[in-house]
Amino acid sequence: MISRNPRRRRTLLASAVLAVATLFAGVAPAVQAAPEARSDVFIRDNPSDVGFEPSSGSLYSSPDIRVCKGLTPCATDQPVHQGENVYIHVTLNNPGPYGDGLEKGTLQVYYTKQGTVAQWSSQWTYIGSKTGVSVPYGTKTVAIPWTVPVGSHFCLLARWLSPTDLPTEGLSTSANARNNNNIGWHNVNVLPFKIKIPEYRPIVFGWDGPDPTAVGDIVFTQPGRPFTGPGRITIDLGPDLAARWRAGGAKGEGVERVGETELAIVNPQRARISGLAFKSGEQVDARLSFTAGAEAAGGQYTVLVTQVDQRGEEVGGVEYRLAAEKQ
Structure with a gap:
């Protein structure tokens, strides 16, 4: 692979280049020794x-x-x-x-x-x-x-x-x-839900790179049928993460503040909590809640919670698969 085995790639690439060159020159390529398996x-x-x-x-x-x-x-x-x-x-x-x-x-x-x-x-x-x-x-x-x-x-x-x-x-x-x-x-969490009964899930955010600090966003997307609407999603940032969010200007889109440390996801297409700073190796606790309304009965939903860095590149995330609990 690119960094771990360059010899293999060079061997395969050289063989391909030689074959193409001899083909276009009208010369039958000589039989080459098979590369090491x-x-x-x-x-x-x-x-x-x-x-x-x-x-x-x-x-x-x-x-x-x-x-x-x-x-x-x-x-x-x-x-x-x-x-x-x-x-x-x-x-x-x-x-x-x-x-x-x-x-x-x-x-x-x-x-x-x-x-x-x-x-x-x-x-x-x-x-x-x-x-x-x-x-x-x-x-x-x-x-x-x-x-x-x-x-x-x-x-x-x-x-x-x-x-x-x-x-x-x-x-x-x-x-x-x-x-x-x-x-x-x-990172997949299967989440059976009951109507009007909140389901809570812990989640940690942070930074796993070698740089001393990093700033990034938490992005919520809901591909397919959105859970927001027939249901409600909130995130409790906790006192530490909420303080960092406020220090960064309390920036975001598609979210609504519903408590001292809690935000509701109000835009099912895209919601973002921006400007969070983390130190290398840090893992900061937060908590999500998913509450299904009556309209959610019988539906299946996917909610993606993704952390991105300042360049918008994916750092990691969790996929939640929600379905009504079987009786």
């Missing part, structure tokens, strides 16, 4: 990801990582509870664009508390791994058992390691996921 197993960052580095699009909702109640893979994440024994299913894809070899490797899975950022590796907790995994051409799904910890909701990280396919990593989880196709990040 290398693996390039990858985990998608989003549905359109085909393994190129750096990836483009969303980073934090990998479709190749799912939480299921059993060993049988589930189509989407299933709601789980603290103390429950579940399985994390990770789909591995082979080959990616930088390899063509079959290789055995190790799959590792980690968790951290629900939020938009977490520094690698100090703010991630190891769950488990599976070694000696052989990935055939195509896909292979591997299940790793997990007892859901007591304390909060969680984000997941999967890493694929093999002798010829190792990631290059720094402090920033978002940069690691963007630049390494064998790292997948899955």
